[in-house]
Amino acid sequence: MKKLITLSLLALGSTVLAQGTTIEFWHTFGDAKRSDWIAARAADYNAAHPGVKVTAVFRGDSNETLQSSILAARQNKAPALVQVDGVSSQLALDSGVFQPVGGVKSVDFGDYLKPVVSYYTVQGKVNSVPFNSSSPVLYFNKDLMLKAGLDPKQPPTTFGGVLKACAKFDAAKLGVKCMALTPFSWLFEQWMSEQNAVLVNNNNGRTGRATSTNIDSAAGRKVYQFYKDLQDQGYLTNTGKLADTVGTNAIFTSQKALMTINSTAGLGNILDGAKQNGFQLGVGVLPIPDGSKRNGVVIGGASLWVAKGASKPEAETALDFALFMTNTANMASWHKLTGYYPVRSSSVDLLRKQGWFSNSPLQIVAFNQLLKTVPNVANAGALSGATIQTRTIIEQGMQKVLGGQSVDSAIVSASEQANAAIAEYNKNFK
């Protein structure tokens, strides 16, 4: 309620007489590095387009931003452009306050990376402009690897490879855990995709509303088993909190673990940590279950949505700004700053020309992993309005396995709970 009131007060305050076009862009980056970059792009854009004013506003985390945008839209005060987390795409669609960007004006998405665009395409329509995209990779400590007699040039690429490397590392008795890994549903989703398994039915919710999950499947069990194997052998560590990537990264950069699996978007910070603690950082592809053919990663991150309630000039300005912010040069600079993918092929070419990959070879791993992804239903990612809840359920299941429960009982109950959550969400539409 308090939020609603501040919101409406703010909305009142920002009503400006239509002289030229003024729009707001609500985003989720509170840190100086990323929010300053966005503010600078808005300033660039305003300078290049006299009479048009784009204001970038930080609106809290992704959940808060979505909530504020939707409440504002219900009072006809919607910001013209909103950054929405990929995981909330179905919610954004169901809210009915956004419009597919293709409807504003025709956009050529040919230059955008295919797996990225495919994530934001529903039933043939591109709903939003891809912005910040990432996927998980294996981070490892080269110095510790050498100390244990492992080859840092050949990091493990499969679950079995990880366990083998851990066995050897453990035998070296360095008093350091092998793998820092938090119970993290985002990784579960990635591993489903790599095994060409959907996460929810109806083709990952893309041909119809999802009604059940595929958590309890051979593919899902392999992921839970991986957590169990690491834990049973005493290779695993984390902070104990669900999805605590910050804490896990801290353990890794403090050299209390040999490896960790995390988003490429964390590369900048992990690299800083490695420098501070004085070790050589290595990056490898995401290790996957043995015997699976790599089906590619699901794009994590967020995209830019245009409000339905925006007037035509406002909507066009919003889309134009979104395209400007994700143009070739801007995406290259965004990538260098943060570790997020540049979402355009031309940006990748530009970076290559600038010699970025030979100077920062760590980045290339993530690229190849993404560029090798051939879009299909599984790696397009799941659409479901209950994803935030099902993520917690998947993570609690992982935690149960780490606490000693069998994979079977943990995954069966996770699957039941997740199906119930989806059914509960779908009741909203009856």
Next chain:
Amino acid sequence: MSLVRPTPKSRAVRAKAIRSQEARAEAAAAQEHATFRGRWLPWLFLLPTLLVLAVFSYYPAARTLRLSVFRANLIVGNEQYVGLQNFAELLSSPVYHQVIVQTLIFVALVVVLGLTFALSLAWLASKPIAGAKFYRLMLIYPYALSPAIAGTLWLFLFNPEIGAVNTLLDALIGVKPRWLDNPFLAFALVVVASVWKGLGYNVVFYLAAIQNIPGDVMEAAEIDGASAWQSFWRVAFPLLSPMTFFLVFTNIVTSLFDSFGLVNILTRGGPVYGETGITTFLVYQLYEDGFRNFKTGAAATQAVLMLLLVVCIVAMQFRYGNRKVHYGA
């Protein structure tokens, strides 16, 4: 409070207290009648307050009551009338049962441990010793931290691999407890963090109350040959009971509602034990359903149940307020 056996002395003190209290109440009543002539004048003065309450408390509360009988999702923007189904589902859910039980245990522990600890510290800090002022300041300071900052602090301290606590424990006795995913330890950690967080507030009130205990009463006890323990337990403690009573209720309400910030940062309601996370308390469950899963209807139902709980607490406060409490000081 009920542990206090009435001694002749305490009975005399009590009688005196009740007499002076009655006299004061009469004087106050007379004054009230003298001030306002018209029937509407007091209402006029109350109007601004009532308006603010209406807009910020009564109206939202009424909306919440209404919403509790609907299935509603904040994002979808739907409202489907479901009658008492939300209540039935919630009250028959094993998850919610567990949440209720662990909330009650949590509240009881925080209130009892928090007040015992605060009273002991306040008693010690009120002794005329060197640096007493400094100790008092240091005792109060945790209260100045926001729950989010306190949560982050504890999170870093108790990181099992790199936290200060485990680094120390590992060096001293070679153990590294799993603070955040061992259900027992995580629960204990949240209790201790909440007690610590509330300590400043409780100490301030106890310090003030201790300073208000009339010196002659304590002196009389000393002359009568009471030991330090006796003069605390038989004289000071009964005289502090109005403050204890006040603090019991503020602490109940604080631990019911304000535990949210700490839990959200420190454990996110986990680790999972039985049906749900062991530090998922009523208010955190409400937050999860309402603001993370956007189930506005279900969250409103929980808000109504919590409102009923608070009503019970307030009723108890009014009922027992005058019986077991000595308003002597």
